[in-house]
Amino acid sequence: MRVLVALGGNAMTSPDGTAHPADQVRAISEAMEHVAELVSAGHDVVLTHGNGPQVGNLLVKNEVAAHVVPPVPLDWCGAQTQGTIGFTILDALEPALARRGVARPVAALVTRTLVDAQDPHFQSPTKPVGRYLPADQAQQMIDHGQQWEDRGDKGWRRVVASPEPQEILDLGAIRALVETGHVVVAAGGGGIPVVREEDGTLRGVEAVIDKDLTAALLARALGCDILIIATDVDHAMVDYGTPDERPLGVTSLAQMQSYAADGQFASGSMGPKVDAALRFAESGGRSIITSLEHITDAVESEFGTVIDASPED
Numbered sequence: 492m493r494v495l496v497a498l499g500g501n502a503m504t505s506p507d508g509t510a511h512p513a514d515q516v517r518a519i520s521e522a523m524e525h526v527a528e529l530v531s532a533g534h535d536v537v538l539t540h541g542n543g544p545q546v547g548n549l550l551v552k553n554e555v556a557a558h559v560v561p562p563v564p565l566d567w568c569g570a571q572t573q574g575t576i577g578f579t580i581l582d583a584l585e586p587a588l589a590r591r592g593v594a595r596p597v598a599a600l601v602t603r604t605l606v607d608a609q610d611p612h613f614q615s616p617t618k619p620v621g622r623y624l625p626a627d628q629a630q631q632m633i634d635h636g637q638q639w640e641d642r643g644d645k646g647w648r649r650v651v652a653s654p655e656p657q658e659i660l661d662l663g664a665i666r667a668l669v670e671t672g673h674v675v676v677a678a679g680g681g682g683i684p685v686v687r688e689e690d691g692t693l694r695g696v697e698a699v700i701d702k703d704l705t706a707a708l709l710a711r712a713l714g715c716d717i718l719i720i721a722t723d724v725d726h727a728m729v730d731y732g733t734p735d736e737r738p739l740g741v742t743s744l745a746q747m748q749s750y751a752a753d754g755q756f757a758s759g760s761m762g763p764k765v766d767a768a769l770r771f772a773e774s775g776g777r778s779i780i781t782s783l784e785h786i787t788d789a790v791e792s793e794f795g796t797v798i799d800a801s802p803e804d
C-alpha cells in the first residue's frame with residue numbers, strides 16, 4: 492500500500508507547546524519507531540508534519556531580536572521549520588529503519604504550496620501557532636496588533652492566516668523520490684505558501700497552511716491508498732468531552748459527513764483533521780484518524796476512525 496502519514500504537533504513536541512529542542516528530538520525519535528514499523532511491514536510511506544509550535548517560536552524570536560537583526564517573514568519561518576524538522580526526522584528514521592533491517596533511502600524536500608492571493612482566510616486568521624499564554628499576557632500582544640484566541644484550558648494562542656492549499660508545486664520531485672524507493676518527508680507545515688503573480692513568477696506569502704488539508708491534497712496527487720492522520724487520540728469521538736462520548740471505528744463517508752455537519756468536531760483540533768479525512772475519502776481513498784502508536788494497526792487491521800467511501804455512499 493502507498494500510505495501518507497500526517498504527523499501532528501503532538502507527535503513532535505511536548506504537549507505544553509514550548510517545543511524545546513530536546514523534547515522535539517525525543518518525540519520525533521519515538522515517532523520514527525512507529526513509522527519504521529509501518530515501512531518494515533512493506534508499505535511505501537510518505538510523511539508530512541505540522542509546524543505550529545515551531546513556527547510560532549520563530550515569530551517570537553523575530554520580535555525579540557528585531558532591534559539587532561532584521562525580522563524575516565512568516566513564509567521564511569515556515570521554510571526554516573521544514574529544514575529543521577525534516578533533518579531531525581531523517582536522523583531518527585534512518586537508524587530506526589536500519590535496526591529493522593530495512594534498506595530504504597530517506598529524503599526531506601523543501602516544498603512550496605500554491606495558495607490564492609484573494610483567499611478570504613488572509614483576512615480572518617484561524618491557525619493557532621506557538622506557545623500558550625494566560626489571558627493577561629495575550630492581551631498585551633493583542634495591544635501590539637497581534638491576533639490571539641482563547642484556546643480553552645491551556646490558555647490563549649496567537650492565530651495567523653491559513654489559506655486553502657491549492658496545488659503542491661514540488662509534486663514532481665516528491666513523486667520521483669517515492670518512485671525510486673525513498674521514504675519522503677514533504678510539504679511540512681502544509682508547505683511554504685506561495686502565490687503566482689500575473690507574470691507567472693512565484694512569491695512567498697505570510698501564512699501557515701493547515702498540514703492536514705495539504706496532506707489530503709498530497710495523498711490524492713500521489714495516488715495514495717491510505718491517508719493516516721496521526722495524533723494523540725486513538726479515535727475521533729462523537730459527543731466528545733461529555734459523559735456520552737464514544738469513539739468512531741469504521742464509519743461510512745455519509746455518516747462522517749453528517750457528524751461533521753452537526754458540529755461534532757472542534758475547530759482548531761479535530762475539525763480540520765476530519766475535514767481533511769473527508770476530502771481524501773470523497774476522492775475515493777481511505778482516511779484513518781488514529782494515534783501514532785497505532786499507525787501500523789490502522790493500515791493492517793482497520794484500527795482507528797476509518798472513513799471509507801463504501802459503494803452505498
Ligand SMILES: Nc1ncnc2c1ncn2[C@@H]1O[C@H](COP(=O)(O)OP(=O)(O)O)[C@@H](O)[C@H]1O
Nearest residue numbers: 499500501722723727728731755756757760761
Ligand atoms: N471529537 C473529538 N474527538 C477526539 N478528539 C478531539 C475531538 N475534539 C477535539 N479533540 C481533541 O483534538 C486533539 C487532537 O488535535 P490536535 O491537538 O490539534 O492534534 P495534533 O497536534 O496532533 O495535530 C485531541 O488531543 C483531543 O483533545
Ligand SMILES: NC(=O)OP(=O)(O)O
Nearest residue numbers: 500541542543680702
Ligand atoms: N501547519 C500546521 O498545520 O501545523 P500544526 O499541525 O502543528 O498545527
